[in-house]
Amino acid sequence: MPKRIQLPDDFYKHDFKQLAKIEKHPRTRIRFIGLSHIQNGKSYEQVAQYLLQSLSAVKQWVRHYKDEGIDGLKEKQRSGRPSKARNQNHTKLLQSILAMQNNKNGGRVRLKDIQNMLAKDFNIHYQKYKRRSLFINKIRVKLDKC
Known part of the structure; x- marks a missing residue:
């Protein structure tokens, strides 16, 4: 059986279900819902199957939470495609x-x-x-x- 990531002590202090309700970004909302299920005792595999995500993604959410807290779950700015006019003045x-x-x-x-x-x-x-x-x-x- 693979080693489960040790959850921080403050993991159970957050209300991820409520955070999911007020979150605007859909990816972040899914992460909060997933962590809410983990709080309720579901396994990572069950959460991944329920949310149609990969098991590694769910483990990554927990790892990001452990390393960075709630901010680690929020969607980051993406770079996107470079502008065609980037070299122009x-x-x-x-x-x-x-x-x-x-x-x-x-x-x-x-x-x-x-x-x-x-x-x-x-x-x-x-x-x-x-x-x-x-x-x-x-x-x-x-x-x-x-």
Whole structure:
């Protein structure tokens, strides 16, 4: 039989069921629910089977709790994919967009116009509307207030 991870003394002082009810992030909520079941005497295997998680994941939750407490169970920031424009100077991009807005006669610059300018001048190609919008938000351009 594999060795069970020794639980800290304060493990039973937390109300993981209540923490799961107020937690917003779904992964963290599942971790709290799992630890609540462990508090109630369920084995790691039963918790893993009930929550459709791997046994190693449940053991990892307990290990994180033991090492870092409640904060060890919370979801961490993920790095994500690097920006296509990470090597470009954002101020130069911003100035180009603002210049395009000032040169436009009537109306405002559309995302499609910005996409064409990025492809032509900076060799940055965005295919999806959402990614273009995220890029514009990242460099903090408010086209309405130009």
